[in-house]
Amino acid sequence: MPGPSAANPPSPALPPHRIATLQGDASAFARLTYPAYRNMLAPVGIGTVAFGAWIGDAPVGLILACREEGRTTLLSVSVASGWRRCGIGGRLMEMLAAAVPAGERLTATYSSRLPARAAFEGLLRRCGWGAPVLQSMRAAGTPRAVLDWAKAHSPALRVLRSYGLALWRDATPDDRAEVEQLIGSGAIAAEFSPFAMAAQFEHWPDNSWLVRREGKVIGWMFARLELPDTVWYHGAAVRRDVEHLGPLLLMFHRVHQVAAERLGPDSTWRIDSFPRTPAMLAFMRRRVAAFAGFVDELYRVDRTQG
CATH class of the missing domain: 3.40.630.30 (Gcn5-related N-acetyltransferase (GNAT))
Structure with missing residues (x-):
């Protein structure tokens, strides 16, 4: 389930940043996901797909997914306060999509009570995902x-x-x-x-x-x-x-x-x-x-x- 994010005024442009695959001990990014998923970052294990974003030396974005049985499931995506709505979330989503083999399904599930539901649904639409389907x-x-x-x-x-x-x-x-x-x-x-x-x-x-x-x-x-x-x-x-x-x-x-x-x-x-x-x-x-x-x-x- 995607991480919460508050609406902030957009930055004028995508700031200089770098995005890379996370390996080994990525606990510096733990605050950017839910507590239940933080142990997946220390260290990043087999089956975990994680990309981090930095501005300078500061971790400012994280996308976390798990891969099993031919399917990749998005668990969370979050950008640090102060750097939201300037394109980092979209770049993280692009990196995740590029890491999934052709023909394989990429899936996300989320609650109607997600604090940032509207923002997350908007991000999915912009990144080419399908329409939400009620599961339960x-x-x-x-x-x-x-x-x-x-x-x-x-x-x-x-x-x-x-x-x-x-x-x-x-x-x-x-x-x-x-x-x-x-x-x-x-x-x-x-x-x-x-x-x-x-x-x-x-x-x-x-x-x-x-x-x-x-x-x-x-x-x-x-x-x-x-x-x-x-x-x-x-x-x-x-x-x-x-x-x-x-x-x-x-x-x-x-x-x-x-x-x-x-x-x-x-x-x-x-x-x-x-x-x-x-x-x-x-x-x-x-x-x-x-x-x-x-x-x-x-x-x-x-x-x-x-």
């Missing part, structure tokens, strides 16, 4: 906010009265067979199979649900009550042809009714991360963001080397 989202809030929203928007739940909910722990053999049929037919992706983590689900019996329509299983949502005050989500899926009709919202609402009853209405719920599936991302943007106290979107941008 994280959110957190309280059951009270969910239930208050539901009370104020009761029609959104009223239309779901034709659906039925049952605890996963009470699933019948027929229910389980229907789940297997949904996965086998491709109506729900195999990666969301509840059986893949069945051993763990057995320990989350109080707030994991099946949803039925016309008596048939069409989806599930797994959540775990973590004492004293947190409910975590671990997976959800519904049949593709009905995912836009609201069964995710129904299960989400029920999870928070249980959380409010057992942990209190001001306890915390967390969706740590969901993969980039259209239904889940649309649900989180359209519904969850309305009553979440915290939302973080993770974007990915690629550049394919010519």
Whole structure:
């Protein structure tokens, strides 16, 4: 993820500087990247791609990436305060792109909460990267906010009265067979199979649900009550042809009714991360963001080397 940078008035011209590959002990540049990446600079190891910029003897810029399995991932790019917006960041990006073999993908991921998000996205555009693609989202809030929203928007739940909910722990053999049929037919992706983590689900019996329509299983949502005050989500899926009709919202609402009853209405719920599936991302943007106290979107941008 790129490092933060504040907006500063542009310098009149690119100052005299030099940019070179960093090797050996590059700890002098550590302040120009995130703490989590600083150990990659002392020393610069195999698989690390790093370029530094100097003005005189002073380190003023750093771009850091890692290379593995035929892909290079940009981790951070930063220019020291006082030397930003004068072209050093763009030169560092050019050096990184030149170091990636033709046909290999260059990738960056970043958070919507990145302080310098607009500046970083602008830098990527100017350097020939593609458009950002939403990969996943994280959110957190309280059951009270969910239930208050539901009370104020009761029609959104009223239309779901034709659906039925049952605890996963009470699933019948027929229910389980229907789940297997949904996965086998491709109506729900195999990666969301509840059986893949069945051993763990057995320990989350109080707030994991099946949803039925016309008596048939069409989806599930797994959540775990973590004492004293947190409910975590671990997976959800519904049949593709009905995912836009609201069964995710129904299960989400029920999870928070249980959380409010057992942990209190001001306890915390967390969706740590969901993969980039259209239904889940649309649900989180359209519904969850309305009553979440915290939302973080993770974007990915690629550049394919010519």
